[in-house]
Amino acid sequence: MTHINLRTAVPGPRSVALQQRRAAAVSRALAQANGVAVQSAQGSLVTDVDGNTFIDLAGGIGMMAVGHNHxxxxxxxxxxxxxxxxxxxxxxxxxxxxxxxxxxxxxxxxxxxxxxxxxxxxxxxxxxxxxxxxxxxxxxxxxxxxxxxxxxxxxxxxxxxxxxxxxxxxxxxxxxxxxxxxxxxxxxxxxxxxxxxxxxxxxxxxxxxxxxxxxxxxxxxxxxxxxxxxxxxxxxxxxxxxxxxxxxxxxxxxxxxxxxxxxxxxxxxxxxxxxxxxxxxxxxxxxxxxxxxxxxxxxxxxxxxxxxxxxxxxxxxxxxxxxxxxxxxxxxxTEPGFLTRAQTVERVVRDVWEPLRGELPIGDIRGVGAMMAVEFVKDPASREPWMDMVAAAVPLAVQRGVLLIRAGLYSNCIRFLPALDIPEDMLREGLTAVADAVRDACRAARDAEAVPA
CATH class of the missing domain: 3.40.640.10 (Type I PLP-dependent aspartate aminotransferase-like (Major domain))
Incomplete structure (x- = not known):
């Protein structure tokens, strides 16, 4: 089952219009990780003003352990x-x-x-x-x-x-x-x-x-x-x-x-x-x-x-x-069994990302339960942080239907903060879309580095 449902380009026209209103009326110092305007949300899914449905792996920077609008x-x-x-x-x-x-x-x-x-x-x-x-x-x-x-x-x-x-x-x-x-x-x-x-x-x-x-x-x-x-x-x-x-x-x-x-x-x-x-x-x-x-x-x-x-x-x-x-x-x-679902989140995150070591520039995969991150580096030996690639990957993930935020002292990590009870197939779909976005961002970054100055 596909949970992501994109009806327009992302961001869509109504999100763009609302973003223009925000830019005109709100302090530009207020950052925004994802360029969409939300209309409604339920559980681990968010729908924007253009009718696009996203899997939310940011969870309001970790506010939604029980999901949106429980x-x-x-x-x-x-x-x-x-x-x-x-x-x-x-x-x-x-x-x-x-x-x-x-x-x-x-x-x-x-x-x-x-x-x-x-x-x-x-x-x-x-x-x-x-x-x-x-x-x-x-x-x-x-x-x-x-x-x-x-x-x-x-x-x-x-x-x-x-x-x-x-x-x-x-x-x-x-x-x-x-x-x-x-x-x-x-x-x-x-x-x-x-x-x-x-x-x-x-x-x-x-x-x-x-x-x-x-x-x-x-x-x-x-x-x-x-x-x-x-x-x-x-x-x-x-x-x-x-x-x-x-x-x-x-x-x-x-x-x-x-x-x-x-x-x-x-x-x-x-x-x-x-x-x-x-x-x-x-x-x-x-x-x-x-x-x-x-x-x-x-x-x-x-x-x-x-x-x-x-x-x-x-x-x-x-x-x-x-x-x-x-x-x-x-x-x-505190209901019996609810907190154990965090273990499923950790297992699935590791299941998806561990096999990608070597193909993608993964330095570390870490966290506990439903608080997981992948750190990206230019070189596994030097561990030089690759923040530009991560900055490019986040909007690419949004375009694929996943809401994300970065983390890390060097801003070179992607953090995953889903609801504890996110369905496993939904989580895998979201993580796979993020991996595809990272793949595209890496390819674009390496292509740009290969072009002579």
């Missing part, structure tokens, strides 16, 4: 909106807020008293987590890692890596942020094996407490259990354990940024569960709301209660409608 999420949102939209949690109480907090307190890792604070998006939640850690410890220093992405507020932009895309022209940045090397096994320095590189990064955590910041000044270490924007790199378990040990030793707060990797994406509710490491605070967003704007910081009650009364807050954070969506999502994710 009927139970839609019903929950409609019922809540008809009753109460938002009186503001700073003004009154309402059942949806504590109900979602109770659910997150029960589901996140850790056998200790927990509390939750809700916000609108990932960056706001990360910033709140750092504020909570600073209030609890009375310290200011924050350790983050190369390749990390934590948001676009001033503090979270300061914590984010990848300067040219996210930070250029926006300084000065917040202080007391210390960035350390991240043990990406694929990009170990020359002369070191992947395991030796992880060893060195673990050693460097201790070294940083002498060379960069004293443990007595360290408020928090913030880590993505699976690095997202940085290229879908599962953080080695022993590096996570080393961070846990360092935080225990210094009294710093371990913060797991699970904005993209959490809410079922990797086949566990939270990716850090794969390593058996328990953070002090856990940040969730994206798939938590299935498209509704909601995020959360959940963790140790003593840390969550550390700021003074009124020290945290958000006008729209934890609105009843967003909470209703999140509660419905958690019901779906």
């Amino acid at each position: 009927p139970r999420v839609v019903a929950a949102v409609q019922a809540q909106a008809a009753e109460l939209i938002h009186p503001c949690a700073l003004v009154t109480n309402f059942e949806a807020y504590p109900a979602l907090a109770e659910r997150l307190n029960a589901l996140t890792p850790g056998d200790f008293p927990k509390k939750t604070l809700l916000a609108n998006g990932g960056a706001e939640a990360v910033e709140n987590a750092v504020k909570l850690a600073r209030a609890f410890t009375g310290r200011a220093g924050v350790i983050v890692f190369e390749g990390a992405y934590h948001g676009r507020t001033n503090l979270t932009m300061s914590m984010t890596s990848k300067y040219s895309l996210f930070k250029k022209g926006f300084g000065p940045f917040a202080g007391e942020v210390y960035r350390l090397p991240y043990p990406n096994p694929y990009r170990a320095p020359q002369g070191l094996s992947a395991e030796q590189w992880i060893d060195w990064c673990c050693w460097n955590l201790d070294n940083a407490l002498v060379a960069q910041i004293d443990g007595s000044a360290l408020a928090a270490v913030v880590i993505e259990p699976v690095m997202g924007e940085g290229g879908f790199i599962p953080t080695p378990a022993r590096f996570l354990r080393k961070i846990r040990e360092l935080c225990d030793r210094t009294g710093a707060v371990m913060i797991a940024d699970e904005i993209q990797s959490g809410s079922g994406r990797t086949g566990r509710l939270y990716a850090i569960e794969h390593a058996g490491v328990v953070p002090d605070l856990l940040v969730s967003a994206k798939s938590l709301g299935a498209g509704m704007p909601i995020s959360a910081v959940t963790g140790r009650a003593d840390i969550m209660d550390a700021p003074h009364l009124g020290g945290v807050g958000s006008t729209y954070g934890g609105s009843p409608v967003a909470c209703a969506a999140a509660l419905a999502v958690l019901d779906i994710l």
Whole structure:
């Protein structure tokens, strides 16, 4: 069965017209990965304003673990909106807020008293987590890692890596942020094996407490259990354990940024569960709301209660409608067998791409569950990133009927973030179309290189 249905050229005339309106009315700084205008979506299929149907492997940058417009999420949102939209949690109480907090307190890792604070998006939640850690410890220093992405507020932009895309022209940045090397096994320095590189990064955590910041000044270490924007790199378990040990030793707060990797994406509710490491605070967003704007910081009650009364807050954070969506999502994710579908996604991604090593310029295939990426390089030996080819492949994939986004510190990865329950034949169809697009982009790039200057 063919799920892709293209009735016009892509982008079609109505998408082009709407794109022209966007260009005239919206800041050009707002990027757009795919040049189509969406009319409707259901599950893993998206239909544009020209009637073209696409397989969505971007999932709103990982928002759609349960798929677009899941009927139970839609019903929950409609019922809540008809009753109460938002009186503001700073003004009154309402059942949806504590109900979602109770659910997150029960589901996140850790056998200790927990509390939750809700916000609108990932960056706001990360910033709140750092504020909570600073209030609890009375310290200011924050350790983050190369390749990390934590948001676009001033503090979270300061914590984010990848300067040219996210930070250029926006300084000065917040202080007391210390960035350390991240043990990406694929990009170990020359002369070191992947395991030796992880060893060195673990050693460097201790070294940083002498060379960069004293443990007595360290408020928090913030880590993505699976690095997202940085290229879908599962953080080695022993590096996570080393961070846990360092935080225990210094009294710093371990913060797991699970904005993209959490809410079922990797086949566990939270990716850090794969390593058996328990953070002090856990940040969730994206798939938590299935498209509704909601995020959360959940963790140790003593840390969550550390700021003074009124020290945290958000006008729209934890609105009843967003909470209703999140509660419905958690019901779906915790149904028996639902999370195991992420394993099928990983298996199919590897089934499609592993045989293409050698034919296509694949450097690495990695990820966990329904959070997978393929990294492309010009040369397998040098591992030189091939970002121009990937940039060309994405629109070619869209023209073949698949919505995609890039990833990676060098923007040379294609990431796959399908709904966990995407039908296997649909996923294979989408991945095959992407492989064809990469094939065409490689051919065009090599042909261009062969033309004399």
